[in-house]
Amino acid sequence: MTMGESVALVTGGSRGIGRAVCLELAKQGVRIALNYAGSEQAAREAAELCRELGVEAEVFQADVSDPAQCARLVKEVKERFGRLDILVNNAGISRDSLMLTAREADYEAVLNTNLRGAYFCTKEASRIMLRQKYGRIINMSSVVGLHGNAGQTMYAASKAGLVGLTKAAAKEFAAKGITVNAVAPGMIATDMTGSLPETARQQMLSAIPVGYPGEPEDIAKAVSFLARPDSRYITGQVLGVDGGMGI
Ligand code: NAP
Secondary structure, three states, rough: OOHHOOEEEEOOOHHHHHHHHHHHHHHOOOOOEEEEEHHHHHHHHHHHEEEEEEEOEEEEEOOOOOOHHHHHHHHHHHHHHHOOOOEEEEOOOOOOHHHHOOOOOHHHHHHHHHHHHHHHHHHHHHHHHHHHEEEEEEEOOHHHHHHHOOHHHHHOOOOOOOOHHHHHHHHHHHHEEEEEEEHHHHHHOOHHHHHHHHHHHHHHHHHHOOOOOOOOOHHHHHHHHHHHHOOOOOOOOOEOOOOOOOO
8 A cells, every 4th residue: 555545534624633634644645535514615625725735535524423424424435435544533522611510412422523433433444444454543532531631521531532442443453454543632723722711721831841832734744644554563552742741
């Protein structure tokens, strides 16, 4: 395999980190299946930017919190591109609140999108990758999943769950040519962190040893590295890309 022969499905590719991942993989010649939930115009613009980089790119609407839609998504990607080599489970939401005031509906939305979505997309994609005897799966965890953060118990649980999923799936697929890794971003400038209250933002900034927030492209470079065919001996790992927050 080469990057130029690969097809990638990036969930939540319309904005933020997912969009940067699509563009970075497109730069490497990877054909892009870009998933989005509601931001159709942003998704179409991101796909057009990928095409301008010289690769095929298509948008696929699906809500990954629903297992049936994960199955439909992967089926549509296979029908359109004929194969699936790279899955980036990036789609995610945060609904921050203190535990005592957290609502059950928010708990379900966060866990279903961040963890269940990755689980069922991995399950569906792995059927194709097992037949190909090749695959690269990258889950978007978080520094919060590794170290916790007050006010983010639901989010932290979902992101820590992704670490367990990554390690178990890595063992399950290791002998089949499929690697499974996670990237754990720190504080990255996207819509997700743009809505943080100023005090929380300042608190997080003061915890970043390099002294500034990361850009989506910083994460995209790490994902692209793990997605390479010659990263075959790296599996079950969690790569922190956090300006030193996790030290
Ligand atoms: P963002 O700017 O809010 O973008 C979120 C993306 O996820 C959008 O493309 C959105 O699609 C998609 N999405 C949300 N719910 C979905 C669903 N049910 N089905 C399909 N797609 C869905 O967030 P971001 O900051 O780029 O975060 C991307 C990932 O990195 C998330 O998993 C997040 O937890 C993780 N992360 C972010 C940071 C950070 O500091 N930003 C730090 C650590 C980890 P629509 O546009 O269609 O809504």
